[in-house]
Amino acid sequence: MKWLDLPLTHSAMGQIHLPGSKSISNRVLLLSALAEGITDISNLLESDDTERMLEALKILGVTIEHSNAGRYIVTGCAGDFPVKSARLFLGNAGTAFRPLTAVLALMRGHYYLTGVPRMHERPVGDLVDALRQIGAAITYLGQERFPPLEIHPADIHPADISVNGNISSQFLSGLLMALPLTGQPVTISVNGVLISQPYIALTIAQMAHFGVQVERASWQRFTLPGSQVYRSPATIAVEGDASSASYFLAAGAIAGGPVRVVGVGQDSYQGDVRFVEALEAMGAHIRIGDTWIETSGSHESGSRGLKAIDFDCNHIPDAAMTLAVTALFAQGTTTLRNIASWRVKETDRIAAMSTELRKLGAQVESGDDFLRVTPPDGSLVPNAAIDTYDDHRMAMCFSLASFGVSVRINDPLCVAKTFPDYFEKFAEITR
Numbered sequence: 312m313k314w315l316d317l318p319l320t321h322s323a324m325g326q327i328h329l330p331g332s333k334s335i336s337n338r339v340l341l342l343s344a345l346a347e348g349i350t351d352i353s354n355l356l357e358s359d360d361t362e363r364m365l366e367a368l369k370i371l372g373v374t375i376e377h378s379n380a381g382r383y384i385v386t387g388c389a390g391d392f393p394v395k396s397a398r399l400f401l402g403n404a405g406t407a408f409r410p411l412t413a414v415l416a417l418m419r420g421h422y423y424l425t426g427v428p429r430m431h432e433r434p435v436g437d438l439v440d441a442l443r444q445i446g447a448a449i450t451y452l453g454q455e456r457f458p459p460l461e462i463h464p465a466d467i468h469p470a471d472i473s474v475n476g477n478i479s480s481q482f483l484s485g486l487l488m489a490l491p492l493t494g495q496p497v498t499i500s501v502n503g504v505l506i507s508q509p510y511i512a513l514t515i516a517q518m519a520h521f522g523v524q525v526e527r528a529s530w531q532r533f534t535l536p537g538s539q540v541y542r543s544p545a546t547i548a549v550e551g552d553a554s555s556a557s558y559f560l561a562a563g564a565i566a567g568g569p570v571r572v573v574g575v576g577q578d579s580y581q582g583d584v585r586f587v588e589a590l591e592a593m594g595a596h597i598r599i600g601d602t603w604i605e606t607s608g609s610h611e612s613g614s615r616g617l618k619a620i621d622f623d624c625n626h627i628p629d630a631a632m633t634l635a636v637t638a639l640f641a642q643g644t645t646t647l648r649n650i651a652s653w654r655v656k657e658t659d660r661i662a663a664m665s666t667e668l669r670k671l672g673a674q675v676e677s678g679d680d681f682l683r684v685t686p687p688d689g690s691l692v693p694n695a696a697i698d699t700y701d702d703h704r705m706a707m708c709f710s711l712a713s714f715g716v717s718v719r720i721n722d723p724l725c726v727a728k729t730f731p732d733y734f735e736k737f738a739e740i741t742r
């Protein structure tokens with residue numbers, strides 16, 4: 312499908328059962344594969360990113376059975392992948408590429424890790440630097456500090472290491488998940504500011520489910536005490552995806568609501584549940600239960616019933632994109648701060664977001680790490696053709712423009728990265 316035309320929609324209302332969290336799914340798959348014992352996983356996300364992880368683990372010799380939708384049974388390999396030589400294609404899945412790099416560097420095997428062309432523009436050098444501190448032998452097959460990578464068998468000498476924290480938290484997450492495999496005590500220090508910190512909390516929580524503890528004095532220093540092994544928790548249910556929830560929650564805030572998402576709630580492990588704090592600051596009404604979140608707002612679609620905000624988005628890098636499009640329905644200028652990491656994700660998201668918001672008539676200012684969005688004086692420009700840059704979140708965010716104007720989404724199938732049936736679900740809440 313080359314494009315999808317979304318007609319002007321007057322209101323949003325209904326209930327959506329969320330697909331499983333991408334971030335939890337790929338962590339749980341990897342930890343199940345590394346654990347002793349069999350793990351019965353339910354509500355696993357079925358999308359391109361999790362498919363890349365599943366495929367890679369199977370190539371590495373892990374037995375994974377698929378029984379019914381979202382249910383996977385993984386027989387763990389007790390810390391050592393049986394296959395010692397493999398080529399892995401990891402698409403554009405950061406949650407597969409970065410953690411697998413760290414784990415495979417310790418496996419005394421010979422591995423090639425590649426991805427789509429955009430993955431080869433997404434940095435991995437800080438992670439490789441950290442792994443080289445303990446003896447890992449990794450070479451860059453293309454541009455220095457970027458995938459594709461070749462990992463050679465190496466003698467690992469566990470020692471205290473440091474890693475940069477300001478490009479992607481996935482480097483630290485990868486190290487945290489991999490280093491218990493050495494069995495030795497190791498302390499990881501983070502150089503500079505750690506971005507996307509809730510994803511580190513998520514990593515530590517998932518490791519704890521598999522019996523491995525991380526000691527943490529601050530968000531700059533993490534100790535793995537040594538002599539710990541991953542043990543299967545037997546069964547594990549993946550929470551709904553809080554980033555995927557953001558589109559529906561924004562819809563409820565923009566176009567009346569109530570819109571309820573089911574699958575995440577007040578005790579969620581995912582940082583993106585805090586997106587609702589931004590919506591609340593914009594004037595939306597929020598209700599949260601144990602396993603659901605509901606939003607409602609002004610009942611006149613496209614009426615700019617919301618208030619502009621100035622928001623630090625460091626802790627919600629993915630849901631922050633939803634905020635940029637929600638800003639079209641707020642009075643005044645919304646500023647999103649601390650979003651420098653957007654530049655090295657599926658596309659340069661600051662550039663892409665600026666270009667596409669302007670097509671709708673918004674005034675946009677941007678810098679290295681911020682975006683400022685002012686809606687047009689009158690209505691949004693109708694029938695804009697929004698380019699999506701092979702970025703699932705660009706496609707999903709801009710569906711929200713249809714609450715103000717009819718809009719065309721180019722290459723809508725890019726949502727397959729994390730939410731293959733997004734547009735069907737979106738249609739369920741529009742009236």
Ligand SMILES: O=C(O)C1=C[C@@H](OP(=O)(O)O)[C@@H](O)[C@H](O)C1
Binds near residue numbers: 333334406481506507
């Ligand atoms: O660890 C994770 O699951 C993720 C961490 C974040 O990346 P950065 O740490 O690169 O910001 C986030 O954007 C990504 O979608 C998922």
Ligand SMILES: C=C(OP(=O)(O)O)C(=O)O
Binds near residue numbers: 656
């Ligand atoms: C940044 C993202 O993905 P990745 O896990 O590939 O980094 C995302 O899903 O918005």
